[in-house]
Amino acid sequence: MSNRMVLSYTNSFALFRPKFNGHFIPSIYHSDVLSLTRHVSSTTALSFCQLQASKHHDSAVTVASDVRYGSKQIISVDSTLYDYILTNVREPKILRELREETATMRGSQMQVSPDQAQLLAMLVQILGAKRCIEVGTYTGYSSLAVALVLPEGGHLVACDRDGKAIEVAKRYYDRAGVSHKVDVRHGLAADTLKSLIQNGESCRYDFAFVDAEKKMYQEYFELLLQLVRVGGLIVVDNVLWHGRVSDPLVNDSKTLSIRNFNENLMKDNRVDISMVPIGDGMTICRKR
């Protein structure tokens, strides 16, 4: 279980904040989040070291700078900008209602954010995915976002070990009219994935989303790599782990697992990868 954070990458160490705190409008207060428009340097190029140094003294990270054309900066997301992002998310009413109900429950901070859910749905649509797997469903927010955009004959295997959370998810699949698309598997996710492989379903899935036990990420990934077809996607959540992955002083077991997973993925020539700083960080992997 993790505290779901929306990562703000504005300083030497990543800053972070509770995602919703039980409300749609996030309550975010952090004195270090400064102006988005401050410039680091007017030199023509910055080395990585300069870059690192600049991060200690300024709020924005400059990745390139040119005397004539100015700086190329990585945008930092403060509460005002994140509110703006949320006003540009097309969250279906049924998802909003599920999010509001989940906000009253224990563990609600684990849910993906509306902007993340929208990205997952978009990836499924771009891919034309028909068969999907989710590892870590909780009350169903991300899986419902996916099920809503699957075609009528689409199929989503939703794995979770928490029977109570699954009951909420099923109620919302019903209300949204997508129950026929979702195959809920109550139990340990790795066991479910192994049973799919044993049932001859290797290479039969287009899309997978990983959002369960962090220490199991490598195992989930290996199993999903068997289940997903060439060209299919495996999207992995929490890869920035509230910014702890980049802090050498943080070495608890979950941080180490995710850091190792990220390192392995960098070297893994079975997939193309893109790490996206949305929510708590998601890596999109495409099977080669």
Ligand SMILES: C[S@@+](CC[C@H](N)C(=O)[O-])C[C@H]1O[C@@H](n2cnc3c(N)ncnc32)[C@H](O)[C@@H]1O
């Ligand atoms: C971060 S939450 C998932 C949130 C969900 N994707 C959403 O957006 O609402 C993680 C879920 O993984 C489940 N989980 C953790 N370890 C698991 C395991 N070994 N097998 C199956 N489910 C697991 C937890 O019960 C929890 O519901």
